[in-house]
Amino acid sequence: MDILIYGIINSVALVLMALGFTLVYGVSRLPNFAHGALYVLTGYITWLLLNRVGLNYPLSMVIALAITGLIGAGMYHFILVRVRGMAISEIIASYAIGLAILEGLRWGGLKGGTFTLPPFVEGSVLLFGVSVDYQRIIVVVAGVALVGLLLLFVSGTKLGLALKGMAQDEQAAMTLGIDSDRMAVVAMAVGSVLAGAAALVLLPLASIIVETGYNVLVMAVAVCIVGGLGSWNGAILAAFLIGFAQILTVVFLGAHYQIAVALIAIIFTLIIRPSGLFGRQKELEERV
Amino acid sequence: MRTKARLLYCVLVVLAFLVVPLTVAAAEQPILLGCPLATAFLYGWDSERAIKLAVDEINAAGGVKVGDKKQPFAVEVIDTRDLEAAVPVSEALLAVEKLILEKKVNFLVGGPVRSEAALAVMPLLVKHKMISILTTGALTPKYNEIIAANPDKFKYCFRISGEAKWMVMGELVPCLEEIGKKFNLNRLMIMVQDVAHARAGGDILKKVMSGKGWQVLGDPVVYPTGTTDYSMGLLEAKKQNAQVIIIWMDMPESAILLKQWHDMKIPALPFGTIIAAAEQPGFWKATEGKGEFCLANVVNAGNAPSNATPWTQKFVDAYKAKYGLEPEGYGTSSSYMSVYVLKDAIERAGTLDPDKVADAILKTDIMGVYGRIRFDPKTHQVIPSVDPNEGAVGTIFQWQAGKRVVVFPPKIAVGEILLPPWMKK
Numbered sequence: 001m002d003i004l005i006y007g008i009i010n011s012v013a014l015v016l017m018a019l020g021f022t023l024v025y026g027v028s029r030l031p032n033f034a035h036g037a038l039y040v041l042t043g044y045i046t047w048l049l050l051n052r053v054g055l056n057y058p059l060s061m062v063i064a065l066a067i068t069g070l071i072g073a074g075m076y077h078f079i080l081v082r083v084r085g086m087a088i089s090e091i092i093a094s095y096a097i098g099l100a101i102l103e104g105l106r107w108g109g110l111k112g113g114t115f116t117l118p119p120f121v122e123g124s125v126l127l128f129g130v131s132v133d134y135q136r137i138i139v140v141v142a143g144v145a146l147v148g149l150l151l152l153f154v155s156g157t158k159l160g161l162a163l164k165g166m167a168q169d170e171q172a173a174m175t176l177g178i179d180s181d182r183m184a185v186v187a188m189a190v191g192s193v194l195a196g197a198a199a200l201v202l203l204p205l206a207s208i209i210v211e212t213g214y215n216v217l218v219m220a221v222a223v224c225i226v227g228g229l230g231s232w233n234g235a236i237l238a239a240f241l242i243g244f245a246q247i248l249t250v251v252f253l254g255a256h257y258q259i260a261v262a263l264i265a266i267i268f269t270l271i272i273r274p275s276g277l278f279g280r281q282k283e284l285e286e287r288v
Numbered sequence: 289m290r291t292k293a294r295l296l297y298c299v300l301v302v303l304a305f306l307v308v309p310l311t312v313a314a315a316e317q318p319i320l321l322g323c324p325l326a327t328a329f330l331y332g333w334d335s336e337r338a339i340k341l342a343v344d345e346i347n348a349a350g351g352v353k354v355g356d357k358k359q360p361f362a363v364e365v366i367d368t369r370d371l372e373a374a375v376p377v378s379e380a381l382l383a384v385e386k387l388i389l390e391k392k393v394n395f396l397v398g399g400p401v402r403s404e405a406a407l408a409v410m411p412l413l414v415k416h417k418m419i420s421i422l423t424t425g426a427l428t429p430k431y432n433e434i435i436a437a438n439p440d441k442f443k444y445c446f447r448i449s450g451e452a453k454w455m456v457m458g459e460l461v462p463c464l465e466e467i468g469k470k471f472n473l474n475r476l477m478i479m480v481q482d483v484a485h486a487r488a489g490g491d492i493l494k495k496v497m498s499g500k501g502w503q504v505l506g507d508p509v510v511y512p513t514g515t516t517d518y519s520m521g522l523l524e525a526k527k528q529n530a531q532v533i534i535i536w537m538d539m540p541e542s543a544i545l546l547k548q549w550h551d552m553k554i555p556a557l558p559f560g561t562i563i564a565a566a567e568q569p570g571f572w573k574a575t576e577g578k579g580e581f582c583l584a585n586v587v588n589a590g591n592a593p594s595n596a597t598p599w600t601q602k603f604v605d606a607y608k609a610k611y612g613l614e615p616e617g618y619g620t621s622s623s624y625m626s627v628y629v630l631k632d633a634i635e636r637a638g639t640l641d642p643d644k645v646a647d648a649i650l651k652t653d654i655m656g657v658y659g660r661i662r663f664d665p666k667t668h669q670v671i672p673s674v675d676p677n678e679g680a681v682g683t684i685f686q687w688q689a690g691k692r693v694v695v696f697p698p699k700i701a702v703g704e705i706l707l708p709p710w711m712k713k
Binding site: 106116124 | 329330372509510512514516520523526540541542543544547551553564565570571573574
């Protein structure tokens with residue numbers, strides 16, 4: 001039972017980490033390698049507002065998310081738009097921004113394990129005899145809610161439908177009058193907010209540490225590659241596969257090997273099905 | 289004639305202005321200390337602060353007497369990044385080489401912090417005849433073994449802080465035995481980080497405690513650097529009725545382990561042999577008290593307040609006055625002492641010549657912040673003890689009501705070990 005419960009929690013955590021990355025790639029074909037940095041940045045801004053400015057927790061979170069969204073939009077508007085379409089340049093530019101954010105935070109004093117966010121609810125409960133803290137239950141609830149909200153947004157709003165159109169076929173969407181760059185800005189803003197939202201739910205379980213940014217990026221990339229770049233359904237399925245594989249690895253092989261799971265998953269995917277479980281980009285080549 | 293005299297007078301005045309400052313400058317030529325440290329981590333930044341504190345104190349008192357002149361210390365810190373996950377050892381090597389070749393430092397104090405990096409640097413020290421006093425991290429016993437195998441070759445390598453074997457045999461095991469007797473506990477689980485000193489320490493501990501009637505529950509659980517979820521390990525500990533969990537991790541993520549331990553109410557006493565997060569004074573606030581009852585071995589006295597020697601509290605107060613917080617954990621007092629030991633050795637040698645200073649360091653015998661400081665002539669390791677009058681004394685404290693209360697060794701303890709309420713039957 002503990003494998004099942006903690007497998008679900010771990011998988012949903014991975015979904016949260018990867019959701020923003022997938023959305024941005026799905027809409028604009030832009031691999032946002034600053035994703036992990038935005039995750040840490042949101043946590044740190046919230047910590048600053050809470051501990052230095054003295055705002056209350058919910059308000060700090062909302063402001064931090066807004067700032068992260070603006071930074072995401074600004075990243076595209078001022079920098080990434082110039083390299084759009086050049087895959088390697090996109091990666092280098094976004095990774096450089098992420099590096100600047102993370103190392104800037106480190107330089108600014110984000111060191112050690114003393115930067116933490118309080119959990120939303122203190123305490124733990126026994127679920128089928130397994131001890132689970134409330135914050136982890138909140139992670140699962142938040143994960144389901146965020147995925148649901150995202151689905152509602154892309155299916156029920158004009159802006160969301162435009163994003164969906166872009167994700168499905170950029171050329172066709174453009175012929176219908178959808179502004180590709182505007183949608184990319186929106187996607188970057190929403191993707192950044194999603195990275196931030198993941199941080200706000202997950203960081204109370206951990207500490208705000210610069211290294212987390214690199215870890216979150218690796219996990220998000222792994223989930224997206226296994227699921228198929230840009231596929232939201234694929235990302236969710238991949239998160240569950242990797243999430244459960246990690247927990248099983250810890251139980252049966254040892255915690256030591258957990259870190260290798262995501263990397264092995266990437267290698268296997270690239271060998272067996274390079275476009276990922278739900279990927280479409282290279283479907284034709286694979287068939288050929 | 290008058291004009292000539294005036295001209296001569298002017299020349300003399302100009303010369304006086306030129307020569308006198310040059311002479312003063314030569315007298316004040318600083319002795320440059322190179323500090324290769326992982327500055328983003330506790331064991332790096334606390335060492336940097338402690339070294340700078342000692343340097344400031346020594347300079348304020350007139351500097352170091354080298355022969356018949358006094359020279360101040362200066363510090364050059366370089367970030368080795370060797371405690372970061374996935375940063376190769378070669379980075380630390382480059383950092384040390386830069387200090388030696390580019391910055392032209394006279395001595396090295398501090399790191400490299402990661403054992404693997406400290407071992408790799410040893411041949412460099414020999415090549416450049418560079419005295420190095422390790423003050424933080426690098427707990428591997430291998431360091432002494434290499435020196436002991438060839439003391440003449442490695443005559444420039446010293447370690448003034450603890451090493452894993454003594455930490456286990458001299459401090460951890462006796463403390464565990466005391467806990468076992470006091471609370472009738474004997475089921476042990478070991479959780480270590482995937483780095484050389486922690487893996488070695490975990491294996492030694494398993495072997496030793498198994499031979500002392502304790503039930504060690506499986507092999508040490510090895511976590512990669514940067515692990516952020518310990519749920520499954522803690523659930524396993526609960527399932528197997530572990531009563532003490534030994535944690536040997538120098539990564540900041542160890543705070544997460546303790547938060548999870550608290551939230552899941554795991555009925556086992558957490559005992560950090562090396563536990564970077566819990567050592568810091570800010571840990572209580574960061575975890576909102578969730579780390580209460582955690583024991584932490586901070587290796588040398590002075591890294592938490594105690595009265596081990598008359599100098600201990602004086603050091604704690606000076607650190608607090610300069611940085612606004614108590615000494616922060618492993619590596620603080622030893623880094624501070626390394627500068628004083630070097631000053632003492634240079635003054636006795638009367639020169640900066642590395643061979644003579646190395647010989648002088650070997651003859652060190654001073655009462656420091658954590659007891660009597662002497663080096664083993666064969667291994668160049670500071671001689672440890674549980675009595676500050678005999679050697680470098682360690683410190684194990686427990687978080688109790690927001691304070692770091694020293695509970696071991698008995699000679700310097702100021703409080704008793706307590707169990708968390710959910711462990712009491």
